[in-house]
Amino acid sequence: MAPHLPLSALRAFEAATRTGSFRLAADDLGLTPSAVSHAIRGLERDLGTVLFEREGRSIRLTPEGQTLMRHVERGFGELQLGIGSVAARRPQLLKLHSAPSFAAQWLVPRLMRLLQECEGLELRIAASTEYTRFLADEFDADIVYGAPPPEYYGSANHQGVIVLPLGTEIVTPLCAPSLAPTIRSARDLFAQTLIQSDTKRVRWPAWFAANGLAAPAPGGPRFDRSFISISAAADGLGVALESTRLAEREIASGRLVRPLAGICEDVVYTGHWLVFPRAKRYARSMVLFLGWLTKELGLDVKLDDLRAEQTENT
Incomplete structure (x- = not known):
């Protein structure tokens, strides 16, 4: 027995x-x-x-x-x-919070493929720059821009969270094809309108420093969202410094090009992270989404290898 x-x-x-x-x-x-x-x-x-x-x-x-x-x-x-x-025929709802540009530029264009490959998954998406605290089951997961600060694991989040980096991104100058012939070196950018992204972790001074130059004084248009900067650059407003992951549709369609690819140093960094409560990691909706997301990004992640970040609580 x-x-x-x-x-x-x-x-x-x-x-x-x-x-x-x-x-x-x-x-x-x-x-x-x-x-x-x-x-x-x-x-x-x-x-x-x-x-x-x-x-x-x-x-x-x-x-x-x-x-x-x-x-x-x-x-x-x-x-x-x-x-x-056993209950797979029932809809599996995932309430996802996401950084706005990641949602608009990367996730939404893949929604049809996601829903086709994850049969039974229903997705509800909200986008903002705030970090969700997973209170009252408002959200199941959060795709955040920038590594979450330590206080993210604080007293409002007793259950502990799993924080998964979503791979590295290449940040490089991007412009419309009509501007590319005039840009052959990093110094050529001094004569261009440089689009400023106010909330980016990697901005023009960091890129110019990586190429041994001091950045010019900011003077171009300023935006607080990457998807706006990408759209402005595709419309010929100037040169944007953006992630090729977020701009992959515009690059693939030829609306944006990398004028200094192979000529200058780009900045490579981890820009986005998936965060979700440890208690959610075996929920079927999370398993479906996590498997699809990591496969789509080419990440080798096993469910049992995930460990929670947690502060001590009483």
């Missing part, structure tokens, strides 16, 4: 490890903190080991607790995947 599997106690243990607190675990499970504490103490007694170090209201996993946590997390994740597979 198979040994008794204390599922209720394991649920309490999983919730406590995910939230970092017996009190928050109780809120998550609809129990009292004392009930959660009692369930975990019973589990410790049955296993003959201590799973948490307790200091007042603070808890911290022991080495034995960390070992059990990895197996419990994987086990509940497999259950989620199994239930999701």
Whole structure:
């Protein structure tokens, strides 16, 4: 006979490890903190080991607790995947928040392929420059521009988040084909209208520095979104310094060209990151989207290799 599997106690243990607190675990499970504490103490007694170090209201996993946590997390994740597979005919909704230019320039042009390849997935997209806090299940995942700051993992986000870099991007001068013949060196850009992107992590001074020059004083039009700068450059307004990932449609169609490709140094950096709560990583909608996204970007990512960024919470 198979040994008794204390599922209720394991649920309490999983919730406590995910939230970092017996009190928050109780809120998550609809129990009292004392009930959660009692369930975990019973589990410790049955296993003959201590799973948490307790200091007042603070808890911290022991080495034995960390070992059990990895197996419990994987086990509940497999259950989620199994239930999701059985219920695969039901729509799988993913509520996604995204940086505006990534959504407009990269994601939306691929939506038809995404929905064709991920049968049953429904996608709801909102775009802004704010970081979502994953409160009240408003969003399941966030594609952010720039690495999230440490406070992103703070007290408003008890469950911990997984932060996945979405590969590197090439930032290079881009212009309409009509301007390209006049640009043969980095110095030729001094005579051009340089489109300024106010919110970019990589701007003209960084690109000129990479090519051994001081940037000219800013004087061109200024925009706060990459998709506007890309559109302006394609219309012949000037030269934009933008990511080839975000401008790939315009480059592929010939509306934009790289006049200094192979001549000057470009800036390569990680611009975008996928962030989502650890508790969501085995949800079927997340598994479908994450598999498609990493394949589309050429990233080698395994679900079980993902680890959460988390601060200690009480």
